[in-house]
Each structure stands twice: as C-alpha cells, then as structure tokens.
Amino acid sequence: MRTERGGAARAHAAPFRVLVHSEVTGFGHDSIPAGIDAIEKLGAENGFEVEATEDSTVFHDTYLALFQAVVFNNANSTPENGVRRGRGPSVAPDRRGFFARRTGKLKVIDQRTMKVSTALDLAYTPEMTSQTDGLLGVALDPGFASDNRLYLLHSDKTGKQLNLSRPTCGFAVTDVMAVGALAALREAGPRVPEDVPPAGFDDIPLVRELSPAPTTVALPLTAMGEDVIAPALRERSAGWRARVVRVAGELVVRESTATPPVV
Helix, strand or coil: CCCCCCCCCCCCCCEEEEEEEEEEECCCCCCHHHHHHHHHHHHHHCCCEEEECHHHHHCCCCHCCCEEEEEEECCCCCCHHHCCCCCCCEEEECCCEEEEECCEEEEECCCCCCCEEEEECCCCCCCCCCCCEEEEEEEEEHHHHHHCCEEEECCCCCCCCEEEHHHHEHHHHHHHHHHHHHHHHHHHHHCCCCCCCCCECCCCCCHHHHHCCCCCEEHHHHHHHHHHHHHHHHHHCCCCCCCCCCCCCCCEECCCCCCCCCC
C-alpha cells in the first residue's frame, strides 16, 4: 500500500507495518521508486504492510506509533522539513536514528518504541538558517555502541566558519530534570561523565548531595523571586505592564561533566 505526500495512515494497523520515507528537495535519486517497489515486494512476500511517504511532518509520536520500522529511502530535505540534507539519519547499533534539523535540533528516533525526542537544540534563528547556516550534519563515533559519542557539523553563531565538535555536556532545563537524567542514565548503563555528561540549571541544594554531583548554572533564586513580587505589589493599582529582566548566572562545575576533548 502506497501513500503519497501528506497522506494519512490508515486507522487499522497490520501486525507489522513499515514506513518508507523518500522526501527530496535537492537531488532526487533515480533509485527511489525502485527502492519503494523492492520494499513493497518484500512486504507482499513476508506479510507486512508498507506505507511510502514524502512528507517529513509524519515524524511525530502519534503517527510513528502506527509502525514497527522506518526506512529512509535516499531522503534529503531542507531545514523546514526536518530531515538532514543529503543523507538519511545516522543509525546506532541499538536502532536509534539521529538526524539534524538546520534550525539546531538534534532529533532521535527510537525505532523500538517509534518515539521521537530532541537530544539538544542549538537554537538557530530563521536569519541564521535562511542561507546555508545551521546544524548541518551528525555522525556517530565508530565506537558509539560503547562510548555513546557523536559529532556535529554546525555553523558558528558569531563568525563565518563551520565547527566540528562533540557535545561535552547536555544541559537540562532545571536541576530537577538533571537529577532525573542521572537516574535514567544509571539505570540504562552509560557512564557519567565518561559517556554522557549531564548538567542543570538553578543549583538547588539537593544536587550538592548527589554522586556524581551535577554541574549546574547557579541562579540567584531568592533575588529573582523578590524581583517578581515587588513590582507586582507596587503596581497593583496602576495596572500591569510587561517587562524583561536579565539575570546573570554562574557556572558551577562538578563531577558530572568531563574535560572537553580536542576535536
């Protein structure tokens, strides 16, 4: 069964369903139709259903939950469509697919659960990605199965250059989330900080008692609270008005982060 661009998946689900993604906005390889035909032939011979699409907006949890596998069939696309230009995702031995959005997000597809998550976000602005800048590529280290290292090719936000780097720290939005990440990593097996170096924000007292203690960005939480409440009390009779207050944080390096490697 073949679905064209924008087609919706059928409501019922076969015992095993495969999604074939073939979107191109650059060079379209002549072998794409043959690839779809070959996978559909395998499906007919082995009793699984094949759905072909050129629509990258299908990469969300609800849609992917209808499938047991995803095949990237010579796909390439521009940043607004989400799949890395020129190549499909880098696939890890555990079947996770890593692909880069030019807007700065490194997306992960877990083909066992068909869930999509964001591993990091470099947060490029539309102005930065209007030409050829942004997060341009991702590659897995040859020893990824044991070291969990990957490499990113991305535009420098201030200079006219490309950077090749390996993330040496994964920031959680809050320290509470960083604590959850440490617990999940401990259960899953990767070492901290050798394989995955997590960090958080806020510097709440709890994190100082953990082992390894997570690196964090300390914020003046008491002063921030006072800065919010004081104007609210002072301006109750005068009406509300929006304002932006910039707060300086302080990096507190602890055991959860490793020394950055030279790349």
